[in-house]
Amino acid sequence: MKRYLLALDQGTTSSRCIVFDCKGKEMARAGREFRQYFPAEGFVEHDAEEIFESQLAVTREAIARAAIDPTEIVALGITNQRETVVVWDKTTGKPIHPAIVWQCRRTESECRRLNKAGLAPMIREKTGLPIDPYFSATKLAYILDHVPDARARARRGELLFGTVDTWLIYKLTNGTVHVTDPSNAARTMLFNIHTLSWDRELLRLFDIPEAMLPRVLPSVGIFGKTSPELLGASITIASAAGDQQAALFGQCCFGEGDAKNTYGTGGFLLMNTGEKPIRSKNGLLTTVGWQIGQKTAYVLEGSVFICGAAIQWLRDGLGLLASAKESEELAASVEHCGGVQFLPSFVGLGTPHWDPTVRGAVFGITRGTTRAHLVRAALEAMALQTADVLSVMQEDTGLTLPSLRVDGGAAANDLLLTMQSDFTGLSIIRPASVETTARGAAMMAGLAAGIFADLDEITSLSAVDRSFFPTLSDSARKKRLADWHAAIDAAIAYSRAITL
Numbered sequence: 001m002k003r004y005l006l007a008l009d010q011g012t013t014s015s016r017c018i019v020f021d022c023k024g025k026e027m028a029r030a031g032r033e034f035r036q037y038f039p040a041e042g043f044v045e046h047d048a049e050e051i052f053e054s055q056l057a058v059t060r061e062a063i064a065r066a067a068i069d070p071t072e073i074v075a076l077g078i079t080n081q082r083e084t085v086v087v088w089d090k091t092t093g094k095p096i097h098p099a100i101v102w103q104c105r106r107t108e109s110e111c112r113r114l115n116k117a118g119l120a121p122m123i124r125e126k127t128g129l130p131i132d133p134y135f136s137a138t139k140l141a142y143i144l145d146h147v148p149d150a151r152a153r154a155r156r157g158e159l160l161f162g163t164v165d166t167w168l169i170y171k172l173t174n175g176t177v178h179v180t181d182p183s184n185a186a187r188t189m190l191f192n193i194h195t196l197s198w199d200r201e202l203l204r205l206f207d208i209p210e211a212m213l214p215r216v217l218p219s220v221g222i223f224g225k226t227s228p229e230l231l232g233a234s235i236t237i238a239s240a241a242g243d244q245q246a247a248l249f250g251q252c253c254f255g256e257g258d259a260k261n262t263y264g265t266g267g268f269l270l271m272n273t274g275e276k277p278i279r280s281k282n283g284l285l286t287t288v289g290w291q292i293g294q295k296t297a298y299v300l301e302g303s304v305f306i307c308g309a310a311i312q313w314l315r316d317g318l319g320l321l322a323s324a325k326e327s328e329e330l331a332a333s334v335e336h337c338g339g340v341q342f343l344p345s346f347v348g349l350g351t352p353h354w355d356p357t358v359r360g361a362v363f364g365i366t367r368g369t370t371r372a373h374l375v376r377a378a379l380e381a382m383a384l385q386t387a388d389v390l391s392v393m394q395e396d397t398g399l400t401l402p403s404l405r406v407d408g409g410a411a412a413n414d415l416l417l418t419m420q421s422d423f424t425g426l427s428i429i430r431p432a433s434v435e436t437t438a439r440g441a442a443m444m445a446g447l448a449a450g451i452f453a454d455l456d457e458i459t460s461l462s463a464v465d466r467s468f469f470p471t472l473s474d475s476a477r478k479k480r481l482a483d484w485h486a487a488i489d490a491a492i493a494y495s496r497a498i499t500l
């Protein structure tokens with residue numbers, strides 16, 4: 001009797017595996033960090049072999065911890081760090097260059113050139129993305145430009161390209177399957193999100209040989225079977241999706257207007273916009289959530305660069321906190337921020353301002369300001385930045401959200417979630433299982449394997465830990481948002497004044 005689902009959650013700093021039973025209950029987990037390489041200023045690389053080895057090791061470990069027989073596993077699902085580029089030799093299966101990680105900025109000047117050449121509108125129209133080193137295209141072109149003979153070899157079909165999902169599936173199937181899904185393909189800047197296929201004009205622009213690209217299959221469906229010697233049985237690979245999209249699925253955001261926010265180092269807000277891609281007027285990304293059969297769910301995505309990292313900075317940079325957790329108790333020890341406004345825009349302002357020159361700021365300090373005020377202002381800033389992204393999402397879609405679902409490390413903070421509810425006027429829902437990324441991958445695989453009849457059944461298996469409701473009056477909320485925006489305007493004005 002087959003009863004279990006596996007989620008392989010390959011993240012930026014660690015590889016993890018969680019075993020779920022067929023009711024979505026977690027049975028066991030294992031995780032392992034792997035090495036980050038910073039070969040030059042702004043360069044970030046991974047060893048693709050180490051990514052696979054660590055993922056394989058934790059998968060074996062999780063199966064062993066769950067004390068199940070591998071033959072009892074119905075299917076596995078893959079979710080992964082997005083945009084990271086791997087290129088390997090088709091014959092040997094060996095990477096020809098270190099994996100270039102999504103964070104890597106080495107192609108910044110190339111992106112500036114493409115922007116100057118006026119290509120941004122065409123690229124945004126086709127891919128839903130702005131031109132940025134973040135996405136795979138310029139990283140892949142970089143490898144083809146820098147490894148001797150690579151482009152010619154790729155043209156001859158001797159080299160293969162993949163994002164991390166593709167790489168893992170290739171390795172797990174012993175080099176027999178070269179595929180990806182639309183949620184991962186949509187982050188390459190080579191994929192047309194309307195036709196759901198690789199875009200010939202973009203391939204020509206970046207000089208990427210089509211022969212090296214993976215076949216794109218629906219996110220929920222059969223990708224292949226693992227080679228039996230790897231995990232003790234031949235397990236069906238039944239889903240693949242990028243990490244944020246898998247989290248949206250794991251949060252059961254299946255309907256139009258359903259949204260989730262992840263409070264991690266940065267913040268990731270994704271909204272399901274239904275079967276049509278929506279163009280943003282505010283710089284949000286238009287991307288693919290997942291494809292099930294012929295049905296595609298599109299999403300709008302906005303990110304907050306510095307979210308939980310603001311708390312990290314108060315802890316590690318200023319030494320104001322012993323732990324991130326302490327922020328809640330300390331912030332709750334004062335009733336308000338005492339007029340302090342903290343803008344953690346350490347690396348510039350993202351959505352909806354898009355100004356990389358702005359730096360962080362603290363306003364409104366008096367002799368009476370305490371560390372509690374500053375910490376409370378940092379938590380408020382996490383919620384206010386998220387409220388701003390949410391507000392432009394509602395503007396772009398014309399949708400009014402029923403609620404916002406949350407996860408990520410800082411979603412453990414009840415005070416933060418109350419603030420979030422206050423600043424958006426929405427109810428905030430924290431699920432019982434905050435492992436939404438892995439859960440999403442496992443639920444997708446279970447759907448493909450026929451364990452779950454439909455999305456409703458998956459929704460019925462998810463439980464809420466706690467909901468948070470607004471406590472502020474409308475006028476108090478408006479005042480708080482107006483003060484926050486005044487602080488942002490002041491920070492922008494300052495950055496203009498000093499650069500003039």
Ligand code: ADP
Nearest residue numbers: 263264265308309311312324325408409410413
């Ligand atoms: P990531 O996956 O991005 O590394 P996590 O989801 O593990 O991050 O969240 C860690 C971040 O959340 C850190 O930046 C930390 O400062 C912040 N954080 C963790 N716990 C809390 C808390 N209780 N209150 C506020 N922030 C927190």
